[in-house]
Amino acid sequence: MAPVQTQSTDELERAFQDAVDADGRIEPRDWMPEGYRRTLVRQIAQHAHSEIIGMQPEGNWITRAPSLRRKCILVAKVQDEAGHGLYLYSAAETLGVDREELLDLLHTGRQKYSTIFNYPTTSWADVAAIGWLVDGAAIMNQVPLTRCSYGPYARAMVRVCKEESFHQRQGFEAMSVLAQGTPAQRRMAQDALDRWWWPSLMMFGPSDTDSPNSARSMAWGIKRFSNDELRQRFVDATVPQAEHLGLTVPDPDLRFDEATGHYAFGEIDWTEFATVMRGDGPCNRERLAHRVGAHEDGAWVREAAAAYAAKQAGRGAREAA
């Protein structure tokens, strides 16, 4: 039966918005505005890119983890990030894009990924700080997405969020071990916090309170909270954790505001954020070159697997004949 197109675009648009307003879910083959589809592809694809590029800073320490226990944990964590990327690419593909095309957009720098992964991991404490702060910030951003209006994205986020809490806890645990260790270990922990604190706050992006794009994403149920709201939640949640560790947050302006019940914090350096996003952070070139190299080095495996599959399919067809 051929679908009968009787509704006008206006009617379709209204039915779509009513479904979203009623907290309903939009599924892959439903009618959706082209802007909604494009916004989702952009957001989900760049989220996926962030996950797979995010394997590199921590992967750097797998061979040098201080114990077998830490090494097993780190391997599992990095493997999870690969998985997060795959769940997300799958979700993006339900919107009619091809995965190879998304990888091209990443490899040629036309689509971006989170700035946070362009900072170097110079000591073991950085692995701890990333789990605690970077995955902690990711949880703040990702939990609201489990209620996103687009079904496949929301479902992918449910899986991701379950795994993220392991990531954050293992990081916090590794950080507490260092914070309670020798003076040298405590210095390592403090140094990692000093270097990762501000980039972690930048993970929420510049204020978008007055942005028409953000307002539209909110109306579409893709975004639930502003960048500033999410950042404030992160600061409120994390400062007491730093105090528990006996570490100092590197912000002289940080103080608890009794009147608002929130922590007030200092100015964020948005020029640094813009520089790193543009491609001129400490490790941008290295991260992208490594990703492209890994993809190219794997080409022969994909070719061999495709040749084998074609041969098997040919054999199956001959046997059936």
Next chain:
Amino acid sequence: MSDYTAAGGHGAVPTTGVPSDERGARRSQPLWEVFVRSRRGLSHTHVGSLHAPDAHMALRNARDLYTRRQEGVSIWVVAAADVVASSPDEKDAFFDPAGDKPYRHPTFYDVPEGLTHL
């Protein structure tokens, strides 16, 4: 400065000034839908999809991707191209025949007060 959204998950990503997709020719390996039985006694449930050159590789990749924490005791993979689905455009007409038959539900009937096992 262009717009960014923290809801980009693992850190803010731009929402303007980047392409979404170009809809070029498809080059990826075949797509497979993955179903997992979480424990014996339950049905297989759809969990997501993945790319693989053949069914055997799809099964192994599905194990690594969807059951890293003992989420399953059995996996099905189905070539996405082989799935036949009803169309959302005709969902009203398609499911209409069941719409006016409330008598198929036990709640349609009045049960006299005090009687049980009905």
